[in-house]
Amino acid sequence: MMAALQQRYLVLKLIKTTGPIGRRPLAETAGMSERETRSVMEALRNQQLIRVAKEGATVTTEGENVLHHLEPLIELQYGKNVLAKRIKDYFSIQAVHIVKGNSSDPGGSNELLGTEAASVFASRIGNGRIVAVTGGGTMAAIPRHLSCYPGAEDTLFIPARGGVGDDIGQQANVIAATFAQTCNSSYKSLYYPESLSEEAHTVFLKEPTARKMLDLYESTDCLLHGIGDAQKMAAMRDSDEDEQQMLASKGAKGEAFGYYFNGAGEIVHRLRTVGIQTNHLERIPLILAVAGGSEKAEAILSYLRGAAKQTVLITDEGAAKEIVSLIEND
Numbered sequence: 001m002m003a004a005l006q007q008r009y010l011v012l013k014l015i016k017t018t019g020p021i022g023r024r025p026l027a028e029t030a031g032m033s034e035r036e037t038r039s040v041m042e043a044l045r046n047q048q049l050i051r052v053a054k055e056g057a058t059v060t061t062e063g064e065n066v067l068h069h070l071e072p073l074i075e076l077q078y079g080k081n082v083l084a085k086r087i088k089d090y091f092s093i094q095a096v097h098i099v100k101g102n103s104s105d106p107g108g109s110n111e112l113l114g115t116e117a118a119s120v121f122a123s124r125i126g127n128g129r130i131v132a133v134t135g136g137g138t139m140a141a142i143p144r145h146l147s148c149y150p151g152a153e154d155t156l157f158i159p160a161r162g163g164v165g166d167d168i169g170q171q172a173n174v175i176a177a178t179f180a181q182t183c184n185s186s187y188k189s190l191y192y193p194e195s196l197s198e199e200a201h202t203v204f205l206k207e208p209t210a211r212k213m214l215d216l217y218e219s220t221d222c223l224l225h226g227i228g229d230a231q232k233m234a235a236m237r238d239s240d241e242d243e244q245q246m247l248a249s250k251g252a253k254g255e256a257f258g259y260y261f262n263g264a265g266e267i268v269h270r271l272r273t274v275g276i277q278t279n280h281l282e283r284i285p286l287i288l289a290v291a292g293g294s295e296k297a298e299a300i301l302s303y304l305r306g307a308a309k310q311t312v313l314i315t316d317e318g319a320a321k322e323i324v325s326l327i328e329n330d
Contacts, residue, residue: 007032009074010100011040012049012059012067017115018145020056029111031101083320090327091304093311102318104293114141117290117314121224122149124286124312130219132160132276133179134257135172136226138290143175143182152183158216160225160257161275162192188213192274201272210274217276223284225276227291228255229299243269254299256289263298265305281308290314297322 014029015021021029027037041057044050049063059067075081084096097120099112121142125131129151133139157179159172173189180187190213196204204210228236230252234244250268252260258271259278267278281287287308291300292315300315301323307313315323 005070006074007036008040008044009067009070011037012044012063014115015044015050015057016059016064016067017119019058020053022056026057029109029115031107031109080317080320083317083324086324086327087304087313087320091307092309093304093307093313094309095312096320097312097314098320099292099314099316101316102292102294103316104295104318108293108318110138110141110292111145113138113290113292113314113316115145117142117224117288118145118147120312120314121222121288122147124288125149125155125222126286127151129154129221130156130158130216131179131222131224132158132217132220133172133176133223134160134225135170135175136228137170138226138292139172139175139224140170140178142224142290143178146179146182148183153185155180155183155185156216157183157185157187158213158220159190159275160223161271161273162190162210162213188216190274196272198272205274213274217280218283220276220280220284222286222288223257223276223281224288224290225257227289227296227300227303229253229296230255230260230302234260237271252302254296254302256303261302261306263302263305265302265307267306284308285310287311288314292316292319294318294322297326301326 010030014026018029023034023037023041027034030037041050041052045052048060049066050057050059080098084098088096097116099116101112102108103110103113157176159176161172176187230247233255234247247260247269251262252268253263254261257276258273259267260269262268287310289303289311297319300319
């Protein structure tokens with residue numbers, strides 16, 4: 001019965017956060033077969049907790065009430081509250097949100113992370129008006145699940161660091177624009193070739209576009225960023241062999257907004273770019289770090305060891321369990 005309850009709760013919550021939604025995309029997001037999803041949806045409809053129309057499934061008022069009353073029970077059953085509190089207390093950060101599953105598993109995705117991050121962002125942004133976002137697949141998943149929040153149209157989205165690259169869909173510039181399109185708001189782009197020499201970088205900083213972005217970084221209200229595995233990120237950026245060996249020799253584990261961290265949370269390398277710097281972090285009221293998967297546990301851990309106190313971590317069970325295991329064996 002508890003397994004059935006958890007499954008129905010998950011489907012109901014996903015319909016609430018992403019509806020109206022069809023059975024096939026719902027099955028993919030929930031990590032269930034279409035047959036299982038159909039069965040659960042029929043049960044929820046018979047209980048009048050959802051309504052199913054041509055455009056997809058949505059939650060009824062009674063369904064919202066059920067979600068509200070079931071959430072504490074289900075979250076406790078999953079054990080996520082215990083994991084979240086352990087991580088939050090250990091690193092003294094503001095909050096930890098843990099979603100079901102392990103995005104490192106075969107077939108795993110960032111959609112549940114994106115759904116939770118969108119919900120947390122919309123509920124916490126308040127009157128913040130300048131939001132910096134990084135690139136990456138996890139960040140790209142957030143706008144798909146974002147509902148407009150009060151004052152969303154007045155928000156300015158900017159890339160957390162300038163850049164250009166081959167994977168257009170996962171660039172910070174494009175993701176910032178996608179956020180803005182979702183919220184019917186505005187954005188600014190910053191194109192910065194990562195191959196610039198130190199001399200060219202110095203000249204670039206004097207350009208009007210760069211100077212305007214530097215002012216925006218000083219006034220940023222929220223930073224939304226992912227966390228990557230140091231070696232994988234270096235390889236993705238086509239870093240030369242010397243740089244990759246240097247990162248390995250310095251014990252680099254994680255990467256976030258152009259900074260590489262070792263297992264102790266110390267910065268061992270940073271990219272030469274224009275963007276959010278570590279000295280900005282203490283002045284940014286809301287920092288949402290979004291990353292999941294057991295394979296990223298060490299990377300997330302390396303970032304959290306030096307994270308600002310106002311950081312909110314959004315991760316999944318796979319990463320959370322591994323992080324707790326690592327700190328308990330430290």
